Amino acid sequence: MSNLRPERMQKLKVAANSGQNPAFDFLLSYWNDDPMLVIAIKKLLAKFPQWGVVIVNEVLVDWNE
Template identity: 70%
Template sequence: MQKLKVAANWGQNLRFEFLLSCWNDDPALQTVIKKLLAKYPQWEIAIVDGVLVD
């Protein structure tokens, strides 16, 4: 969670694999990840039918 918060504040690009592991491990983090992806479209990661896609 801390790494996601830092990324949100600084725009640090997180690896797809890390986001995917967070996405699968904790449903509460899905909301945080959705907000990050909306804020940073340049990361080129999307959510399609509830699944992260690189």
């Protein structure tokens, strides 16, 4: 378990509550860090498809790039 998980989960919760895209690089930096963060990111992406970030074969992809 990452000792940074609570801080990172809080940042993801802020993004979920505000609907503001935290940026692809931000999400990618957490993607391989911790399985719980991956779950949180998957939920965020399902909630906000307009961000243009998708998961393809368990890899984050910026659809806009």
